[in-house]
Structure formats: C-alpha cells, structure tokens
Amino acid sequence: MSPCQTCGACCASFRVSFPCYEVDVAPGGLVPEALVEPVGQDLVCMRGTASSPSRCVALRGAIGQSVSCAIYEFRPAVCRDFAPLAAVGRGDEACSEARRRHGLARLTPIAA
Ligand code: SF4
Ligand code: SF4
Structure with missing residues (x-):
C-alpha cells in the first residue's frame, strides 16, 4: 500500500x-x-486550496488515516507530478513539509 493512502497531507x-x-x-x-x-488570468486552483486552512474539495477521508482523491483519474498534472517517489516511501521536501504541517513524520528522504 502507498503511504499516500494513509496521508493526504499535500492535498490540505x-x-x-x-x-x-x-x-x-x-x-x-x-x-x-x-x-x-x-x-x-490563465490559472485556476482546486476549490478549497486557496483558503486557510486548506483542503482540496476532492480529498475524501481523514488525513493521516485513510484518504483518496475523488477525481484521481482526472486530477491535474501538479498532483500527478507531486513527490513522485512518495508512493514507494521516499519523500521530497514538499512532501515532508506537508506531512509536518499535519503532525506526520516525514518519509525516508530521497537522498538517503
Ligand atoms: S505525497 Fe507525501 S504529503 Fe502527499 S499524500 Fe503522499 S506521503 Fe502524503
Ligand atoms: S485533486 Fe486529488 S490529488 Fe489533487 S489535491 Fe485534490 S484530492 Fe489531492
């Protein structure tokens, strides 16, 4: 199972x-x-992510427990490209920062 399925921090x-x-x-x-x-003019954002606290409207579940993306097949490229090695347990700085904001330990750093 991907660590992202029990996280969701970057979506919030x-x-x-x-x-x-x-x-x-x-x-x-x-x-x-x-x-x-x-x-x-040429940009949009996922609803819910421009406010503070932020949480994407497409995020389902409880952060740090069990989550999913309601539009997984249709999510934007920025989501597809975010922390590409997180699914195999290797986090980058942005992933670590998101997890820190939600009280979650960082994944193994990519450089480790
Ligand atoms: S990329 Fe990182 S912050 Fe985002 S869901 Fe996966 S583990 Fe969590
Ligand atoms: S579209 Fe899906 S993957 Fe992207 S921020 Fe929202 S819930 Fe997360």
Whole structure:
C-alpha cells in the first residue's frame, strides 16, 4: 500500500494551482470545472486550496488515516507530478513539509 493512502497531507497544505487548459471545458482538459476556482488570468486552483486552512474539495477521508482523491483519474498534472517517489516511501521536501504541517513524520528522504 502507498503511504499516500494513509496521508493526504499535500492535498490540505498548499494551493493546488494549474493552467486553465487542464479544466474539462478546454479541449483535452480533464479536471471537472465545478471543482476549480480562478486564480488569475490563465490559472485556476482546486476549490478549497486557496483558503486557510486548506483542503482540496476532492480529498475524501481523514488525513493521516485513510484518504483518496475523488477525481484521481482526472486530477491535474501538479498532483500527478507531486513527490513522485512518495508512493514507494521516499519523500521530497514538499512532501515532508506537508506531512509536518499535519503532525506526520516525514518519509525516508530521497537522498538517503
Ligand atoms: S505525497 Fe507525501 S504529503 Fe502527499 S499524500 Fe503522499 S506521503 Fe502524503
Ligand atoms: S485533486 Fe486529488 S490529488 Fe489533487 S489535491 Fe485534490 S484530492 Fe489531492
């Protein structure tokens, strides 16, 4: 099982912003329009992540216990690319910071 399935900290720590062309109203876009809000001229973010405390509206479950992404197949690239080795137990700085904010120990550092 991936450590991310019992974490979810990064989905409730940072503003999850990405280009408008990833929204499903654009050709080839995947992210449901109803779940995003505008950030700037060409950017949107996942609803719930621009506020403080932050929590993406697509995050299901309890952080640090059991979580899932309601739009996993349609999540933006910034989510797909975040901490790519976390699924195998190796965290980077952003992953560690997110986990720290939620009182979770960091994963094994990538450089270790
Ligand atoms: S990438 Fe890191 S912070 Fe995000 S869910 Fe996985 S372990 Fe948690
Ligand atoms: S879209 Fe999914 S993976 Fe991305 S921040 Fe929201 S819950 Fe997390």
